[in-house]
Amino acid sequence: MSEQDDNKSDTDSQLPGKIKDSARQIWLAGLGAYTKAEEDAGRFFDRLVQEGEQLESKTRGVVEKQIRTVEDRVGEVRDRATGTWDRLEHMFDQRVSGALRRLGIHRREEIEALEHRIDVLERELSRLRGAGTARDEEE
Incomplete structure (x- = not known):
């Protein structure tokens, strides 16, 4: 048992050092993980911004095209309505003039x-x- 006691005492004296080394390695691994996560998060954020800009460009183009289409349609409807209004006004003038002539005015x-x-x-x-x-x- 004396050899066991010697081995045990050697192991007991080395145990705090091993725990300290393990704790330091865990601490360093945590710092490394934090740094890596921070770098990845920065790259991930930059990638998200870039994708957002691309999506905005695509969306803006589609929206502008839709706006032009709506404006063209509104212009067509306005032109038709104006033409119809002009024809109605002309017909009204003719009818009123005819009625006034019949009345001798x-x-x-x-x-x-x-x-x-x-x-x-x-x-x-x-x-x-x-x-x-x-x-x-x-x-």
């Missing part, structure tokens, strides 16, 4: 043309009267 252009003719005739009449008065005075 003349259009503004016709009345203005008649007023112009009256002005011309009045000037001509005044001129003729002036010429006639001058003849009467001579006689």
Whole structure:
């Protein structure tokens, strides 16, 4: 038993050193794992940002294309609506003009043309009267 006691005492004296070495190795492994995780997390984050930028570019293109398509359709509808509105307005004008003619009411252009003719005739009449008065005075 004495050899066992000697071996035991050698093992007992080495045990704290072995525990200390094991604890240090565990600590260093933990630091290594932390550093590796930090590096991987940084690379992973950068990769996520890069993929996000790519997705944003693709999405922006699709969205812009959809917006252009909608704008084109709105333009087409606006053009059709404007054309339809112009036709309706023209038809309305024609119907109102026809109704006014049937009632004997003349259009503004016709009345203005008649007023112009009256002005011309009045000037001509005044001129003729002036010429006639001058003849009467001579006689």
